[in-house]
Every structure is written in C-alpha cells, then in structure tokens.
C-alpha cells in the first residue's frame with residue numbers, strides 16, 4: 001500500500017498497461033480482460049488485473065504528465081515489483097505521414113521535463129524503449145496489418161504551447177513523429193530500476209494537418225493499441 005495505491009502485494013500481474021486516462025483503464029479492462037478485478041481506486045486513478053488469452057495482466061492509469069506518471073511507475077516497480085510496463089496513450093502528430101488512428105511506437109522519447117533533464121549532470125540522457133518489447137510490438141503490428149510508425153516521440157510537460165507548433169520545430173526537423181506527455185519519464189525510470197518499458201500511442205490529432213479523431217470515435221480507435229499492447233505484455 002502507498003499513498004496513491006491501495007493494491008495489496010500480488011494484486012498486480014508482472015506486466016501492466018499504462019493509459020493516462022483512468023476511464024481508458026476501465027474500458028480496456030471491461031472490454032478485453034476476463035475476470036477483471038479493480039485493484040486500485042485511490043484518487044480514481046483506476047487499476048485492474050484480469051486475464052487476456054488466459055494470462056494475467058494489469059492495467060493502471062497514470063494520470064496526465066510526467067510528474068503523475070513517475071509516482072505510479074515508481075511504486076509499481078519498487079513497491080509491487082513489476083518488470084514490464086507498456087504505456088497505451090494518445091498523442092498529437094508532428095509529421096503529416098502519420099495519419100490519425102496510426103500507431104506511433106516510441107523507440108525513443110525527447111523531453112523538456114526536468115525529471116529527466118536534471119538527473120544526468122552535463123549529459124543529455126536518451127530515454128529508450130526496451131528493444132525486445134519494441135521488436136515484438138512491431139512484428140505483431142505488422143502481422144496484424146496495423147498502420148504503425150517507429151521513431152522519436154516528444155514527451156512534453158506542456159500541453160498548450162503559446163507558440164504552438166513553433167516550439168517543436170527543431171524536434172520536427174530531426175524526425176520527431178508525435179507529442180505526448182509521459183514516455184520519456186517512463187523510459188528513464190525503467191532504465192533506472194532495471195525494468196522494461198515501451199510506449200505505444202494512437203495519434204488522435206495532427207498538429208501539422210489539423211486532422212483529428214472526433215470525441216465519439218476516440219475510444220474505438222484505440223482498439224488496435226490496446227490489443228497490441230496486451231499481446232506484447234503477456235508474451236514479455
């Protein structure tokens with residue numbers, strides 16, 4: 001038990017999916033898992049454990065942003081002993097070749113967060129996905145005919161930038177594909193604590209073309225991401 005999580009030891013499976021949105025945790029659990037049990041509801045940051053294709057797996061919301069995610073991920077690894085953590089997020093698009101509903105599988109994550117930037121002295125740490133999770137996700141997404149892209153994600157602490165797309169220009173010029181708010185801190189904590197992490201995000205709104213998924217279509221458009229992440233999680 002922690003101030004943010006009332007799950008008991010053993011309530012979580014070895015692998016967990018991490019959506020930002022608590023209602024996405026509920027949706028994934030109720031839609032895809034068998035025998036899902038609510039294991040955490042502190043602050044309504046919902047966590048569940050159930051089975052997918054006969055194997056135990058958990059889903060725990062992290063809230064929005066890297067400060068919130070680091071609380072949940074720190075506790076999942078250090079208190080509950082989890083070793084495999086897969087973010088299932090939404091993201092904005094930074095490259096017109098990525099279409100709405102496409103998956104961005106984050107090979108690395110560039111960030112402005114001091115959680116990462118201040119932890120390495122004079123060096124810039126490069127937060128990276130676990131290679132085996134990354135390879136498995138790409139193989140499975142390809143086999144299933146999903147539209148996917150692998151590359152650099154931007155994990156920003158700021159959702160509303162006053163200068164809009166301009167603040168991302170140098171990152172876009174260096175190939176960044178999308179922007180969200182959690183992957184870099186997830187990858188950094190996984191590296192620090194010898195765990196494995198991957199972020200798979202569905203692109204819901206393109207900052208370049210302004211194409212976006214309607215609010216009504218948002219939930220169903222996340223099905224590819226959820227099933228892909230569940231398959232990777234139970235195979236890890």
Ligand SMILES: O=P(O)(O)O[C@H]1O[C@H](CO)[C@@H](O)[C@H]1O
Pocket residue numbers: 019020021063064065088089090091159179180181182
């Ligand atoms: O849909 P989730 O997983 O919350 O992810 C994205 O959505 C939120 C911003 O709207 C941020 O958390 C961002 O990373």
Ligand SMILES: O=c1cc[nH]c(=O)[nH]1
Pocket residue numbers: 090091092093159179180181204205207
């Ligand atoms: O963090 C996010 C998530 C979705 N869309 C964005 O533009 N940013």
